[in-house]
Amino acid sequence: MKYLIVAVILGAFFTIIYLRLRPYINMARRVLGVVRDARGMSAGQGMPGGVGGTAAARPKPAGDERLVRCDSCGTWLPASRALTLRATSSNFCSHDCMERSAGESGARRAAR
Ligand SMILES: [Zn+2]
Known part of the structure; x- marks a missing residue:
């Protein structure tokens, strides 16, 4: 109770x-x-x-740009700013690097 x-x-x-x-x-x-x-x-x-x-579906962030490496000086830069040689599919940060690399590869070819 x-x-x-x-x-x-x-x-x-x-x-x-x-x-x-x-x-x-x-x-x-x-x-x-x-x-x-x-x-x-x-x-x-x-x-x-x-x-x-969804996170695993896209390994690279969509907003960020792909980084490419300058074949001459090794600087990383966004793909949109890189100068790409279509013939060799190599990237360069500037015309100077492109010309330098072209000269180097030409010299190597000439050496062989
Ligand atoms: Zn460079």
Whole structure:
């Protein structure tokens, strides 16, 4: 019988606490719902990419440019700024390097 009274008191106690905290609980539920929605959206976006994952699908960042190495002086520079010789598919940072490399390769060819 005592337990019943205690239970009733505890129940009333928790009910009062619940009623007092209800606005906060609703707020928290709303926040959690937003988080859940965001997670669902991100999960939905990840699904069409495949099981492997979008991050693994593209090894190089799309925004960043590919870096190429100057064949003459060894400087790394973005591919868009590099001078590329189509014949040898070699990259150079400047015309000077291109000419220098061309001269070197010409000298090597002449030496052979
Ligand atoms: Zn160079």
